[in-house]
Amino acid sequence: MTADGATLDGARVLVTGASRGYGAAVARALAARGAHLLLTATDTAHLARVAGQCRDEGCACDLLALDLSSARSVDAAAAEAARAVPRLEGVVLNAGVLGPMGPLDRADPDAIGRAIDVDLTGQVRLLQRISPLIADRAGVVLVTSGAAGRAGYGAYALGKAGLEALGLMLREEWAPRGIRVVAINPGPVRTDMRAEAHPEEDPATVPPPAERVAPVIAVLAGDDPGPRVQASEWGLS
Ligand SMILES: NC(=O)c1ccc[n+]([C@@H]2O[C@H](COP(=O)([O-])OP(=O)(O)OC[C@H]3O[C@@H](n4cnc5c(N)ncnc54)[C@H](OP(=O)(O)O)[C@@H]3O)[C@@H](O)[C@H]2O)c1
Structure with a gap:
């Protein structure tokens, strides 16, 4: 049990985009609470570095190569996950x-499609493929953004709006299994993506991702705060 009271001893958790940024911070926080991690990303060298940090916390950690833009890669990663663990909590x-x-109206439609393949279509396929592995009463977190549906944010806004709709649908469809599906918006955090979206910003003015992982940990540890959470407001009320 840690200072925030959350324990995830032995809980098997799959994290996508765990090679850096917010996903890596989530992985390290889960490792510190005793989870058994299945970490995924396309860049397995970066992933191995994060896995090393997680193992230093004493947790079990499996690495899966996963490119969400490739149906074949998603299917292979799901099969690999099933070989690694019998269930995901x-x-x-x-x-x-x-x-x-x-x-x-000015964006290249093919580039929009490629982004949505990663931000939405690949995620749907992955959830379908791992659905038999997901335990009753599991926690499923979809990392969304304040940019969901926002003008000027292009494919990203479309993909995140779709991801939030996916969360609402699965929350209802999986309610009989007691699965908590929660979309969590980390808000601005100091990562490669944030720097790419806001090159004018001084990164020192943005919080590090580790400061915004608390709601993810809470949902995985059993909380159900509702369908959508702003990480920056977590714990304030
Ligand atoms: N940073 C922010 O301020 C902020 C704000 C709101 C929401 N978010 C959300 O938080 C999440 C993490 O963002 P971040 O800021 O940590 O971004 P990031 O630093 O760019 O990390 C993105 C992660 O996604 C993985 N990824 C990229 N393309 C992939 C693909 N085709 N298949 C599988 N994995 C892929 C990357 O790993 P590889 O490159 O190794 O595959 C990496 O681990 C995103 O969903 C983002 O929308 C971030």
Whole structure:
């Protein structure tokens, strides 16, 4: 049991986009609470570094190569997950890309499609493929953004709006299994994606991702705060 009271001893949790940024911070926080991690990303060298940090916390950690833009890769990663663990008590769908920003009518439609493949279509496919592994009463976190549906944010806004709809649908469809599906918006955090979206910003003015992981941990540890959470407001009321 840690200072925040959350224990995840032995809980098997799959995290996408765990090689850096918010996903890596979530992975390290889960490791510190005793979870058994299945970490995924396309860049397995970065992933191995994060896995090393997690193992230093004493947790079990499996690495899975996963490219959400490739149906074949998603299917292979899901099969690999099933070989690694019989059940998942938690899933954190965190991976994402920005894609083309700016007005939609000026964006290359193929580039929009490629971003949505990662931000939405691949996530749907992954959830379908791992659904038999997801335990009753599991926690499923979809990492969303304040940019969901927002003008000027291009493919990213479309993908995140779709991801939030996916969360609402699965929350209802999986309610009989007691699965908590929660969309969590970390808010601005100091990562590669944030720097790409806001090159004018001084990164020192943005909080590090580790300061915004608390609601993810709470959901995986059994809380159900409702369908959508702003991490920056977590614990304030
Ligand atoms: N940073 C913010 O201020 C902020 C604000 C609101 C929401 N978010 C959300 O938080 C999540 C994490 O963002 P971040 O800021 O940590 O971004 P990041 O630093 O760019 O990390 C993105 C992660 O997604 C993985 N990824 C990218 N393309 C992938 C693909 N095709 N298949 C599988 N994995 C892929 C990356 O790993 P590889 O490159 O190794 O595959 C990486 O681990 C995203 O969903 C983002 O929308 C971030």
